[in-house]
Structure formats: structure tokens, C-alpha cells
């Protein structure tokens with residue numbers, strides 16, 4: 521008979537990952553695992569755990585095995601249809617909140633919403649905002665919708681290619697944010713680590729990494745109100761190129777902000 525103690529002892533994963541997978545397979549909190557560590561476990565839960573261990577050993581991200589990831593203090597459902605939200609992206613949300621906080625009726629658009637992490641975090645932190653979010657992927661939007669419903673966030677979801685998704689939406693946004701695919705298709709990181717398991721269409725634009733960033737900057741003028749802001753997440757070496765794009769398309773107050781590692785991670789400007 522397997523117990524928490526025997527499974528933990530025989531598992532080659534890091535202890536924290538072993539514990540998280542056991543908690544999820546048994547649907548029990550850490551305190552239960554500690555208090556019942558030599559009790560025989562249900563066979564179905566043991567098999568679920570062992571299956572996850574094999575997949576984790578093959579490199580599958582913990583977030584996909586657990587089916588969730590925390591972002592801005594909220595737990596988001598994630599599936600292989602969506603990018604796993606990254607802590608770096610919280611810089612984009614915090615910058616957006618600096619602009620929209622306490623502004624009732626402020627209109628916000630999150631493009632390429634994936635799990636809905638950005639749009640939902642903004643809607644929850646700023647209940648007076650009117651938040652729209654779009655994605656080209658119907659499968660991603662299904663996850664985003666479920667997250668919005670479960671977390672109680674009012675977001676208007678749209679499917680389609682960048683601004684084409686907004687066919688029935690009034691222009692005049694106060695803020696557009698996006699964390700688009702910005703990895704160049706030739707980048708060797710795409711075949712390493714977690715990225716191997718995430719949707720390619722969420723990671724790379726299939727070109728030099730600037731194509732989608734460029735499309736979003738180019739189209740923003742028609743969708744922002746005068747004085748509205750555009751903030752974009754981008755790659756570690758793309759800040760100068762994104763600032764130049766913003767300036768070339770009539771944005772003022774152009775600047776970049778660093779992520780938790782001190783890398784210029786987001787750039788934005790005001791129309």
C-alpha cells in the first residue's frame with residue numbers, strides 16, 4: 521500500500537513539486553499530508569500522482585499538471601491552450617493600474633489575453649473599469665471565460681486577429697495593454713524547458729519577434745482616445761525597438777519599465 525511517506529521517499533522530483541502534486545492528487549492540504557503520512561492512500565489518487573510524476577520528469581510544466589497558476593494573487597486555470605502567466609507580466613498589470621485606478625468608466629483593452637490573466641486582474645482591481653479582451657484562439661478564450669466567471673470579473677471577450685476582433689466595439693479606449701507573441705521563430709529557446717509545451721502561437725509571431733508588436737502599435741491610433749495609453753510587454757532586448765516604433769507612430773511620453781530581474785520588459789506611450 522502506498523502512503524504519503526513512501527511516495528515522497530521514492531519520488532525523484534524536488535520535494536516541493538512532489539508535495540504540490542500529492543496535494544492535488546489527493547485533494548488534501550499540506551497539513552493533512554503531514555498528519556496522515558503513513559495512511560494507505562486510495563489507488564486512483566496514487567495512479568494519478570504517478571502519472572503526473574512521469575509527465576513532470578519528461579519536462580511538462582507544473583502549471584499544466586496542476587491545471588492552475590497564481591497571478592496577481594489570483595489563481596487562474598491554465599491548460600496547454602494558454603500561455604502560463606509569468607510573474608514578469610505583473611509589471612504590465614501594475615503599470616496599467618497606475619493609469620486606471622479609481623477612474624470609473626475607464627475603457628481598457630487587453631489584446632492576446634490567453635488565460636485572461638491581465639484583463640481579469642485589471643477588472644478585479646478596478647471594478648469601475650470597462651474591460652475588453654481579445655484573442656485569436658477560441659480555445660484560449662474558453663479558458664479565459666471560465667477564469668472570468670469563476671473569479672467574478674466582468675470582461676467582454678472577443679475572438680479574432682488583433683484589431684479585427686473589435687468589429688462591433690466602439691473605439692476610444694483609455695488604455696490598451698498587450699503581452700503578444702514576441703519570440704523570434706528562430707530563437708533556440710522555443711525548443712527548451714516549459715516553452716516546448718506552451719502553444720507556439722502564444723510564443724512566436726513566426727517572424728523576427730517584432731511583427732505582432734508592430735501590428736499592435738500601428739493599429740492603436742484608431743482605437744485609443746487622444747491622450748490614451750498603450751503599454752506592451754516585449755523581449756529582454758526589444759525595448760529600444762518598441763520605443764522607436766511608438767515614437768514613429770505618434771506616441772509621446774514613451775518609456776520602458778523593468779521586470780523583477782531588472783530587465784526592460786514593458787514599453788509604452790501616450791497618444
Ligand SMILES: C[S@@+](CC[C@H](N)C(=O)[O-])C[C@H]1O[C@@H](n2cnc3c(N)ncnc32)[C@H](O)[C@@H]1O
Pocket residue numbers: 602603604605606609631632633634635636637638654655656657660680681682699700701702721722723
Ligand atoms: C504571450 S501570450 C499572452 C497571454 C496572456 N495575455 C498572458 O500575458 O499570460 C500571447 C497571446 O496572443 C494570442 N495571439 C497570437 N496571435 C494573435 C493574433 N494575431 N491576434 C490576437 N491574438 C493573438 C495568443 O493566442 C496568446 O494567447
